[in-house]
Amino acid sequence: MNKPFAAVAITKHGVEMARSLAETFPAADLYYMSKFARGDEAVKDYRLFEGSVKLILPDLFKAYKGIILFISLGAVVRMIAPILEDKKKDPAVIVIDDRGEHVISVLSGHLGGANELTREVASAIGARPVITTASDVQQTIPVDMFGRAFGWVIESFEKATPVSASVVNEERVAVVQETGESNWWMYDKPLPSHIKVYGSAAEAMNTDYDAALVIADRLLEADEEAALLRNGVLYRPKSLVLGIGCNRGTAADEIEAFILDTLTELRLSVKSVRNIATIDLKKDEQGLIDVCTKYGWELITYTPEQLNTIPLKNPSETVYRYTGAYGVSEPAALLSSGAADWLLEKKKSGNCTISVTRVRFDNDAGNDGEAAV
CATH class of the missing domain: 3.30.420.180 (CobE/GbiG C-terminal domain)
Structure with missing residues (x-):
């Protein structure tokens, strides 16, 4: 278990696809039921298991940053529900249907990287990626991932959910950027009109907004915290x-x-x-x-x-x-x-x-x- 991802299959067709994926996506360790053994598993370092896949999932959750399951979505939801902990800890989980037509991001789409893994695996097997995260679908700012590519650190996740709601619901969002990389808009379209960028806290505080994304390396004053972080998230750029x-x-x-x-x-x-x-x-x-x-x-x-x-x-x-x-x-x-x-x-x-x-x-x-x- 020295690779970042685990691929798991429990059906004949699933094993076929999983073995094929292992050849084109070497970042994943492969697991499948022993009844589908070909005899070359030891040489290829594929892992065989007996009984229900549900028994090995808790260990896989602890050992890998992402899990690729060639199993139906409903079955996966039922199996992983008891072992979920926290969005900041749970690994990415993606599901591939038995015909290999769809790759679905199921768990930890942003923080765990499931959305990106979905795109990579879909490209590797020629399938359609299915991503339902609102910020991805709407092509807007993913609050819990904002600036992550640059190494920005979120000061607190406390308001991440309501701020995300403001972003995707097209409420007035103030982006206060005092330092850090400014090329964070990743889409080939203009910044939406409900998102406004300000160069300082004072500038933003003189306007009306429903949520704030604050990018600063300094400690905010008490009045700034009260105004901007009431429904806001503070990011620390590496500056x-x-x-x-x-x-x-x-x-x-x-x-x-x-x-x-x-x-x-x-x-x-x-x-x-x-x-x-x-x-x-x-x-x-x-x-x-x-x-x-x-x-x-x-x-x-x-x-x-x-x-x-x-x-x-x-x-x-x-x-x-x-x-x-x-x-x-x-x-x-x-x-x-x-x-x-x-x-x-x-x-x-x-x-x-x-x-x-x-x-x-x-x-x-x-x-x-x-x-x-």
């Missing part, structure tokens, strides 16, 4: 870069605490940090590595020569003597983010220095990183 310098052997706990304190002071969300940037002398610094591992951040390093290409307001001869660079945190943050200026040029505490920049996205026009803080 912040932390330039870090530290003494050799600095503990991860010290680095982490310094980062969190600094972001709190700047009223920025740790969920919007994209990566840490530093000098290549620190590429093996265990404290930095441990913090990056904990938060899922990439550690990007630069040579002294690369760092010295960035003009600094306060170059340090002391840092140059030790590293060959006139600064570490400040130029590393600018190089990594592409920003023209810092949100925080440099702050030192204990064994660490930190600089903070906002990523300059391709869609930015004149935003050099200091706005909206």
Whole structure:
């Protein structure tokens, strides 16, 4: 069980299609009833089972991110009902009819990826994909997946359902985008007239709307939360870069605490940090590595020569003597983010220095990183 998907068949025709799919869709492990054994299962690493498929489904749910069932839709609904947990945990489930004419997205269409899996499998077997999710059918914003391709993180799912209803029911929706990628509209048609995009919370709050999608890396003020998140969802784009310098052997706990304190002071969300940037002398610094591992951040390093290409307001001869660079945190943050200026040029505490920049996205026009803080 080392592949992301499991394909399961319980009929003669289903086994035929499943074996064919296994050849064209190698991301799936294949399971079918032992009475349909061909003798080549061990060689092809196909799994055989006895008795009802219902008995193996709980284990498959835990082991795979998606399950492809060559079983009737009604039977599948009855079998999976007792083992469902939560839309954020349940795997994708899709169903294929016994003639291989339709591939149906059944469970976890968005978060679990069933809709995309449905399209991929339908293409592989020449079937028709059947997707009933309202946002897909209407070709509009999928609230629970908005920005996911860019790595955006939803702050809370509490209002995702009512906000989704507002989107698909064509109520007035305000998209407040202060930073992050702006090329999120995925359809080859204009943005619907009931969806309006605003560049700031203040701009949106001066208008009338029924629901809000807020894309920001800063902590909202109390009045903004009350107005925008009453029926709104807050997304955290990966828009912040932390330039870090530290003494050799600095503990991860010290680095982490310094980062969190600094972001709190700047009223920025740790969920919007994209990566840490530093000098290549620190590429093996265990404290930095441990913090990056904990938060899922990439550690990007630069040579002294690369760092010295960035003009600094306060170059340090002391840092140059030790590293060959006139600064570490400040130029590393600018190089990594592409920003023209810092949100925080440099702050030192204990064994660490930190600089903070906002990523300059391709869609930015004149935003050099200091706005909206």
